[in-house]
Amino acid sequence: xxxxxxxxxxxxxxxxxxxxxxxxxxxxxxxxxxxxxxxxxxxxxxxxxxxxxxxxxxxxxxxxxxxxxxxxxxxxxxxxxxxxxxxxxxxxxxxxxxxxxxxxxxxxxxxxxxxxxxxxxxxxxxxxxxxxx
Numbered sequence: 604x605x606x607x608x609x610x611x612x613x614x615x616x617x618x619x620x621x622x623x624x625x626x627x628x629x630x631x632x633x634x635x636x637x638x639x640x641x642x643x644x645x646x647x648x649x650x651x652x653x654x655x656x657x658x659x660x661x662x663x664x665x666x667x668x669x670x671x672x673x674x675x676x677x678x679x680x681x682x683x684x685x686x687x688x689x690x691x692x693x694x695x696x697x698x699x700x701x702x703x704x705x706x707x708x709x710x711x712x713x714x715x716x717x718x719x720x721x722x723x724x725x726x727x728x729x730x731x732x733x734x735x736x
Contacts, residue, residue, distance in 0.1 A: 605724045607679040612728075616643045618657050623729040626721045628660045630697050639695040662719035663736070664693040671708045687711050691733055702732045711735070 612620045622629040630639045633647035634654040646653055669689035675681045687703035689711070703711055704720050717733040724730055 605728075607724070609725065609728050610730075615645060619643045620728065622657070622659075623721065623731060624723075624727070626729070628662045628719050628731055629657045630660045630693070630695055631655045632658045632695075639693070639697040641693070641697040641699050660697075661694050664691040664699075664717055664733070666690075666703070666711065666713050666715045666717060667692045667698060668713060669703065669711055671711070689717075689733070691717060699731070704732045704734050 610616075610620070619629055630641055631643055631647075632639045632655065633650060633652050634656065635652035636647060636650040638647065638649045639658070639660070640648050640655075645655070647655055667690045669687055671685050671687055672680070673685045675684045680686070685708045687705065687708050689701055689703050691699050691701055693699060703717065704722075705711060716736040718736055720732045720734045722730045722732050
């Protein structure tokens with residue numbers, strides 16, 4: 604049984620979570636300005652157009668920023684400490700906050716290339732985490 608907090612899946616984000624269950628990372632892309640964005644929302648945060656669609660992402664990117672959590676963010680995360688929380692610049696241009704899956708948290712560096720790792724935490728929820736390339 605998964606004992607950590609789970610995301611709230613609403614109508615706007617449902618396609619994102621459904622794609623993750625299929626081990627596909629998807630983003631919204633604006634038809635008017637051509638930019639990708641994350642988190643899922645009805646309007647493009649760059650130009651405010653509502654002409655947005657879901658597209659598959661490559662699942663690769665670069666570490667923009669990170670921290671090593673040596674003290675867990677609550678009892679449910681105690682066994683994971685230390686763990687890496689990172690912001691990834693996806694190759695499509697959007698940023699996503701995630702975890703870096705690694706046995707050596709000290710090896711993580713800004714600018715490193717990463718690839719998506721799908722963590723099937725329940726029958727309904729798959730979380731996108733990343734591994735170093």
